[in-house]
Amino acid sequence: MSNLKVDGESESTNPVEPDSVESSTSRRRFFAASASVAAATLVGSREAKAQGSGATETRRDMVRSILRKTTRPETGPAKSAQVSAAAYDSALSKLVRRITNGVTADEMTLARKLGFNGYLEYQLNASKIDDTAVQSYVATTYPYALMDSAQLYALDLGQVASQFQQATLYRAAFSKRQLYERMAEFFSDHFNIEYATVEYMKVPDERDVARKFALGKFPDMVRASAHSPAMLEYLDNTRNSRNNINENYARELMELHTVGVDGGYTQTDVRELSRCLTGWTIASRGVAFTFVPNSHDWNQKVVMGQVIPAQPTTSGQLGMRDGDMMIDYLVAHPNTARFISKKMIKWLLRYDPTDEQLSAVASVYSSSQGDIPSMIRAILTPANLLAAPAKYRRPYTFVLACLRATNPQMLRLQNVTGTQLRTLGQSLFAWGPPDGYPDTADYWSGGALPRWNFASYLSTNTADVPVDINRFLAVNTPNGCVDAINAAMFGGEMPDTLRSQLVTYAQGGTFNATRAREVLALAMSSSTFQWM
Amino acid sequence: MSENLHDNCACNEYNELATRREFLQKSGGAVGAVAFAAAFPEWLPQVSVSDFYIANRDVVVSIFLRGGADGLSLCVPFGDPEYYTGRPTLAIPRPDSSDPNKAIALDNMFGLPPNLGGLYPAYQAGNLAVVHGSGLTFNTRSHFDAQRFMEVGKSNDPTVQTGWLGRHLATSTPARADASLRAIGFSDGLVDTLKGGPKTLPIPNPASYGLLGSTTTRTARMNWLQTDYSATIEPAKTAALDAIATINLLATLNLNAYVPANGAVYPNTGLGRGLRNTAGLIKADIGIEAAHLDVGGWDTHTQQAGGMATRMNELGPALAAFWQDCVASGLQQNITVVVISEFGRNVRENGGAGTDHGRGTAIFALGRGIAGGRVITHNWTSLARENLQDQQDLKVSIDYRDILAEIVQNRLGNGNLAAIFPGFVPTFRGITKDAVSGRIAAK
Numbered sequence A: 001m002s003n004l005k006v007d008g009e010s011e012s013t014n015p016v017e018p019d020s021v022e023s024s025t026s027r028r029r030f031f032a033a034s035a036s037v038a039a040a041t042l043v044g045s046r047e048a049k050a051q052g053s054g055a056t057e058t059r060r061d062m063v064r065s066i067l068r069k070t071t072r073p074e075t076g077p078a079k080s081a082q083v084s085a086a087a088y089d090s091a092l093s094k095l096v097r098r099i100t101n102g103v104t105a106d107e108m109t110l111a112r113k114l115g116f117n118g119y120l121e122y123q124l125n126a127s128k129i130d131d132t133a134v135q136s137y138v139a140t141t142y143p144y145a146l147m148d149s150a151q152l153y154a155l156d157l158g159q160v161a162s163q164f165q166q167a168t169l170y171r172a173a174f175s176k177r178q179l180y181e182r183m184a185e186f187f188s189d190h191f192n193i194e195y196a197t198v199e200y201m202k203v204p205d206e207r208d209v210a211r212k213f214a215l216g217k218f219p220d221m222v223r224a225s226a227h228s229p230a231m232l233e234y235l236d237n238t239r240n241s242r243n244n245i246n247e248n249y250a251r252e253l254m255e256l257h258t259v260g261v262d263g264g265y266t267q268t269d270v271r272e273l274s275r276c277l278t279g280w281t282i283a284s285r286g287v288a289f290t291f292v293p294n295s296h297d298w299n300q301k302v303v304m305g306q307v308i309p310a311q312p313t314t315s316g317q318l319g320m321r322d323g324d325m326m327i328d329y330l331v332a333h334p335n336t337a338r339f340i341s342k343k344m345i346k347w348l349l350r351y352d353p354t355d356e357q358l359s360a361v362a363s364v365y366s367s368s369q370g371d372i373p374s375m376i377r378a379i380l381t382p383a384n385l386l387a388a389p390a391k392y393r394r395p396y397t398f399v400l401a402c403l404r405a406t407n408p409q410m411l412r413l414q415n416v417t418g419t420q421l422r423t424l425g426q427s428l429f430a431w432g433p434p435d436g437y438p439d440t441a442d443y444w445s446g447g448a449l450p451r452w453n454f455a456s457y458l459s460t461n462t463a464d465v466p467v468d469i470n471r472f473l474a475v476n477t478p479n480g481c482v483d484a485i486n487a488a489m490f491g492g493e494m495p496d497t498l499r500s501q502l503v504t505y506a507q508g509g510t511f512n513a514t515r516a517r518e519v520l521a522l523a524m525s526s527s528t529f530q531w532m
Numbered sequence B: 001m002s003e004n005l006h007d008n009c010a011c012n013e014y015n016e017l018a019t020r021r022e023f024l025q026k027s028g029g030a031v032g033a034v035a036f037a038a039a040f041p042e043w044l045p046q047v048s049v050s051d052f053y054i055a056n057r058d059v060v061v062s063i064f065l066r067g068g069a070d071g072l073s074l075c076v077p078f079g080d081p082e083y084y085t086g087r088p089t090l091a092i093p094r095p096d097s098s099d100p101n102k103a104i105a106l107d108n109m110f111g112l113p114p115n116l117g118g119l120y121p122a123y124q125a126g127n128l129a130v131v132h133g134s135g136l137t138f139n140t141r142s143h144f145d146a147q148r149f150m151e152v153g154k155s156n157d158p159t160v161q162t163g164w165l166g167r168h169l170a171t172s173t174p175a176r177a178d179a180s181l182r183a184i185g186f187s188d189g190l191v192d193t194l195k196g197g198p199k200t201l202p203i204p205n206p207a208s209y210g211l212l213g214s215t216t217t218r219t220a221r222m223n224w225l226q227t228d229y230s231a232t233i234e235p236a237k238t239a240a241l242d243a244i245a246t247i248n249l250l251a252t253l254n255l256n257a258y259v260p261a262n263g264a265v266y267p268n269t270g271l272g273r274g275l276r277n278t279a280g281l282i283k284a285d286i287g288i289e290a291a292h293l294d295v296g297g298w299d300t301h302t303q304q305a306g307g308m309a310t311r312m313n314e315l316g317p318a319l320a321a322f323w324q325d326c327v328a329s330g331l332q333q334n335i336t337v338v339v340i341s342e343f344g345r346n347v348r349e350n351g352g353a354g355t356d357h358g359r360g361t362a363i364f365a366l367g368r369g370i371a372g373g374r375v376i377t378h379n380w381t382s383l384a385r386e387n388l389q390d391q392q393d394l395k396v397s398i399d400y401r402d403i404l405a406e407i408v409q410n411r412l413g414n415g416n417l418a419a420i421f422p423g424f425v426p427t428f429r430g431i432t433k434d435a436v437s438g439r440i441a442a443k
Helices: A024-036 A041-050 A056-068 A085-089 A091-099 A105-124 A132-141 A157-174 A178-190 A195-208 A218-226 A229-234 A248-257 A267-276 A316-331 A334-348 A355-367 A372-379 A382-387 A395-406 A414-424 A448-460 A478-490 A496-507 A513-525 B002-007 B011-016 B020-026 B029-039 B081-086 B114-124 B143-152 B164-170 B218-230 B236-253 B270-283 B304-326 B400-411 B437-442
Strands: A280-282 A289-291 A301-303 A306-308 B059-065 B128-135 B183-185 B200-202 B290-295 B335-341 B361-366 B374-376
Touching: A085 A091, A091 A105, A091 A178, A091 A382, A105 A178, A105 A372, A132 A157, A157 A178, A157 A195, A157 A395, A157 A414, A178 A334, A178 A372, A195 A229, A218 A229, A218 A248, A218 A316, A229 A280, A248 A267, A248 A316, A267 A301, A267 A316, A289 A316, A301 A316, A306 A316, A334 A355, A334 A372, A355 A372, A395 A414, A395 A448, A395 A478, A395 A513, A414 A448, A448 A513, A448 B236, A478 A496, A478 A513, A496 A513, A496 B218, A513 B218, B059 B143, B059 B164, B059 B270, B059 B304, B114 B128, B114 B304, B114 B361, B128 B400, B164 B183, B164 B290, B164 B400, B200 B236, B218 B236, B270 B290, B270 B304, B290 B304, B304 B335, B304 B361, B335 B400, B361 B400
Parallel strands: B059 B290, B059 B335, B128 B374, B183 B200, B183 B290
Antiparallel strands: A280 A289, A301 A306, B128 B361, B335 B361
């Protein structure tokens, strides 16, 4: 593959800096794998170089200074491409595409500076990344998104929903904690609750379950979800009492949240677990979880072979122990390890995990008590990334990637979270069934035209989220424009074919800002940009 | 009748006729298609003999009344005094009443409300059947669950993610091998009913389905995308190329100039425009096999009389126009329309002159292949409290899948009912007039 020529300049240089954090173990794994991966020779050698020796102190200082940076992505002219399209398939670039909601020039620069492991660790330690700029923007602009049910229930529910959606999208697009945002989205789907069913209760649920533990321990997240008023209402455990068993939550707790549909339980186990969870309900208006002893079934239960002993009916809050014990059992179950590992590999790496990958990640789950960062490290090895086929961006991720690349003004974001995402088929918190939006290419690939039209809308709208086209016209030529788009959308690694197609289009008529907007829309519409 | 049509299936003819689609393809993609549209500004199906009529299965039009439509208003059990007891302000008067809002008798028990009176000719012609006391047997009063369960064709099973109509399409060969669009959903995102269907797209308005932006550069941008997506991997490649083909195809149809047959006048409502476009697409001979439309607003908890009247005024005239245009007109292509809702409403009205979520409701089926002119019931009893589910609701005595499955097998010629309605063995209720599956198989 030939390197990109940037506007008549000499061949671009490789700015990837050394990285010393790489452990010898994973480096060995990387080398072993890269030898076996077809077409990875060039990439492999580049990566090997990228992960060679370096000064630890210097890099730590740099990480510290980067952690302190608080601004949104740059708003000046997009930087021109300085790297080769060949890097597009490197482990580092695949990593950036997988753990962010879209490449930006800044993000790629950062990743190259930190190197593979440095960048991954930076994103895994999300709480250490200073994100105050985005946090204060959200707090100021979308105050409802930070409130509790006790405050929210009395407010305009349409406004609550709208601010909640906008705050979620804004953070996903512009937070520097990109991996955290990716995992929050994943777990929001895993513990899916449709907003329309529970309304304002969804707001604290998102905060106290998926977002609280997205990079924490999975068992803690299951426990938090089991105590979430929104979940208990959504899956009808609020209607589960000793005289009137409702199995809905108990079934999904096993089928969707922990051991999986083939997790080794029977209909009797569903029934028995439902009995354990009788009395788990919500206080008035769903402002809090509450356990109602009078609704609890105090008799003995047997769930998946676990005997939950009977308790005296006067045991009060101790009745909760039945459910707690079973949740402890379920989250420690090897089938939960495999079920959640497989789903996480699919989310972060590839649709079709190998048995080896699955076993490796599941064993990390078991040995680390479901520590999500440890699992992510096991999933996102350079070898695994190099061997992974591309994943198809869901519409929401596509929108986020477009917003990150173009960094528009936020005038009326509600038209993006409203009409635009609805047209694209992925309104936030609008998936009805408890399994969350699908994560398959088959499901989403039918919506090509709405994506093209979103790209067109984004590049031409003036009142909602207008893009400053001059950012892409610092060098006001077809080549200069495409290079700027390349830098903003691909970190300078746009594949050669796409680049030449875009230049050809840019040259196909009078080149001006209008043409440049079309080129930008085509770049976002391109097949390449739909994959990550 | 339709069986003669099927008997006359001349498959050679089917292959030999230069169809509109082939013409478009021969004329060379997007550019040619545009030129073609310019050269034939008239509504083409009126000036050319279409070959699509040879396809030996019905086009199915699925309409979902979202919100839980009150079956006791859609099809009034005027013969039961309990109805008038339970609905002191909302009941629709008996046909023998002097009230101008009185029902139109369909038989001795049931009648159409005046707002649906436009459908009476279809009933008289034997093209319209009502299935009363039908719906979702799974006992839920949640809109979201009930709609989803009905649309996917199975209750309470998260592993079923595709829709019954999508699976019908996925388990049948295309009526036309070259079709780029087999099914259309008149909505932004694809409704559950259609999920899983090959060559199935959500198209809110087929008259304006296309690439946004400058019309001057549209063709160039379409060509750019066609080139770009031709090189990507599946499933994105085929999906995008189908979308491009559909855009190009729809751009040639000039649906806005479509002239309904038989003097039919579609009301200018969401459903009216949708059915008008559906008729246009069917007659345009492009291989459309299914269309899905939604009508919202049936959740009439308060002041139901006005809300129901508005909704029924949208439903009745639009369906009547479609029947006139596509069924009574003698159009060779057979069409079956089926109208369902997630549940009915309480027999007794509430204190707010409305009704709350109930259970059984009424399904409407329309077409020449429908054994119409009847209200079909099963173990219908009076609406006395002791006969009701939970003492408040019309029971679901006919599973909605009994009706859909019979239509799928007998009118759409697809016997893969186990895949389309998993875990369910339907009881055919005689809603269809004749079977076509044998002829499909022989083809």
